[in-house]
Amino acid sequence: MSLRHALLLLVTPLAVGALVLAACASSTPAGPAPAFTLPEAPAIRITPLPPLPAELPPEAAFPSVADPAWEKLPAAQVALGKYLFFDDALSGDQKLNCATCHQPDRAWIDGLPLSVGYPGSLYFRNTPTLLNVGDKPLLYWDGRLDGNDLPTVIRDHIAEAHFMNADGLLVVERLNQKPQYAELFRAAYGGGPSYGRMLNAVAAYVGSLYSPPSAYDRYRAGEAEALSAQAQAGLALFEGKARCATCHSGTLFSDGQYHNLGLPQNPDIFDEPLRHITFRRFFRTLGVPDYSKLEVDVGRYALTQDNSDSGYFLTPALREVGRTAPYMHNGIFVTLEEVVAFYNAGGGESSELSPLNLTPAEQAALVAFLENLSGELVSVEPPEAPAYQLTILGGDQ
Numbered sequence: 001m002s003l004r005h006a007l008l009l010l011v012t013p014l015a016v017g018a019l020v021l022a023a024c025a026s027s028t029p030a031g032p033a034p035a036f037t038l039p040e041a042p043a044i045r046i047t048p049l050p051p052l053p054a055e056l057p058p059e060a061a062f063p064s065v066a067d068p069a070w071e072k073l074p075a076a077q078v079a080l081g082k083y084l085f086f087d088d089a090l091s092g093d094q095k096l097n098c099a100t101c102h103q104p105d106r107a108w109i110d111g112l113p114l115s116v117g118y119p120g121s122l123y124f125r126n127t128p129t130l131l132n133v134g135d136k137p138l139l140y141w142d143g144r145l146d147g148n149d150l151p152t153v154i155r156d157h158i159a160e161a162h163f164m165n166a167d168g169l170l171v172v173e174r175l176n177q178k179p180q181y182a183e184l185f186r187a188a189y190g191g192g193p194s195y196g197r198m199l200n201a202v203a204a205y206v207g208s209l210y211s212p213p214s215a216y217d218r219y220r221a222g223e224a225e226a227l228s229a230q231a232q233a234g235l236a237l238f239e240g241k242a243r244c245a246t247c248h249s250g251t252l253f254s255d256g257q258y259h260n261l262g263l264p265q266n267p268d269i270f271d272e273p274l275r276h277i278t279f280r281r282f283f284r285t286l287g288v289p290d291y292s293k294l295e296v297d298v299g300r301y302a303l304t305q306d307n308s309d310s311g312y313f314l315t316p317a318l319r320e321v322g323r324t325a326p327y328m329h330n331g332i333f334v335t336l337e338e339v340v341a342f343y344n345a346g347g348g349e350s351s352e353l354s355p356l357n358l359t360p361a362e363q364a365a366l367v368a369f370l371e372n373l374s375g376e377l378v379s380v381e382p383p384e385a386p387a388y389q390l391t392i393l394g395g396d397q
């Protein structure tokens with residue numbers, strides 16, 4: 001653009017402006033201009049929502065193993081965690097919450113062989129119970145997360161595309177738009193919502209969920225009639241001839257180690273396109289070099305990339321197992337009878353198990369024993385999620 005053109009562009013609007021001003025001046029009657037006042041804004045009245053109760057939920061405080069650290073958890077954090085656990089605001093599309101998959105009245109599982117995942121992304125593993133999670137040193141079927149760091153497990157769940165697929169900043173902003181949360185966060189942490197506090201509160205709630213003492217525990221405590229004769233025979237087999245306790249040991253019935261049972265694959269993982277996509281994306285994200293060729297769930301191998309770990313999974317805890325069907329990382333067995341029959345046959349191909357030669361009566365006794373590892377299911381009242389409410393900026397509400 002030439003200098004002359006630039007000047008013209010600058011000068012033209014100025015000239016037009018001067019003309020308009022002149023025209024106005026000539027048509028305005030003499031005298032002072034009336035003061036300009038804004039029209040009265042309609043009064044907005046917002047009745048503040050009542051504060052929500054922040055008491056320790058009744059389902060908390062059932063430690064099967066006395067844990068002094070848990071006793072010190074402030075009730076307000078557990079109470080806040082419960083609201084968050086049941087709040088759809090924690091998922092990307094606000095359509096699901098933790099209880100969609102971990103349903104309290106189903107011993108905190110979904111009852112499906114494989115998890116449904118976030119809408120549009122079916123997952124390829126079974127949903128475990130949340131009872132006694134606070135006592136587990138390792139979490140997830142492949143043990144890839146640390147049980148002593150529950151907030152990271154919650155973060156993984158909120159962020160992962162196959163779980164809740166939500167952006168952390170967005171979730172905190174949503175919580176900020178629900179004024180009742182501000183109060184609950186203040187009571188629990190002395191400040192408003194933040195991502196870290198949110199993860200910590202959900203972890204406090206989840207870490208407070210314990211399975212109450214089972215018939216087996218009462219039997220161990222000296223109440224001989226707590227277990228039927230059949231279940232007692234099952235216990236003897238569990239610890240003896242059936243060799244279950246070599247892996248299912250300790251208070252939770254897990255040695256915390258990885259084993260390969262040679263389980264059959266669940267064909268749904270490969271037949272259902274959305275599940276298949278999640279499967280490939282998962283292993284690709286973990287950096288498995290041959291992720292596009294995998295025909296089995298390689299379990300632990302994805303984390304160590306050591307061939308000897310292929311098909312290895314963490315020994316799961318067995319408390320509440322009578323309620324958590326279907327079984328195994330891929331939900332391949334529907335009943336405990338099927339599980340026991342599988343062990344009796346010596347497991348699957350390339351497993352470290354060998355045949356047990358149990359009679360049908362012995363197999364039934366083992367199942368009867370497993371059914372006695374559940375405590376009374378505590379009924380849980382899902383809270384109503386705190387509501388969104390308009391707040392007036394600069395107002396006193």
Ligand code: HEC
Nearest residue numbers: 097098101115117118125126127128133139140141157163
């Ligand atoms: C879409 C279903 C789904 C939703 C929603 C979901 N979970 Fe999970 N959860 C799972 C599945 C599946 C696993 C097992 C993952 C694996 O092993 O790869 C799991 C595992 C866990 C574990 C570890 C349990 C163990 O013994 O290894 C914890 C703790 C947990 N979830 C807590 C939560 C919390 C808290 C929320 C809400 C923030 C939540 N989950 C929401 C499906 C879900």
Ligand code: HEC
Nearest residue numbers: 242243244246247259313314315316321327328329339343
């Ligand atoms: C070599 C170690 C080992 C032995 C021995 C063993 N288990 Fe297991 N058990 C495991 C592992 C590992 C899994 C999880 C496998 C998977 O999903 O890939 C498992 C899973 C299970 C499950 C499913 C739990 C769930 O929540 O889905 C049950 C039930 C079970 N075992 C019962 C038994 C019984 C009964 C015996 C004895 C007959 C036994 N186990 C012997 C290691 C073992």
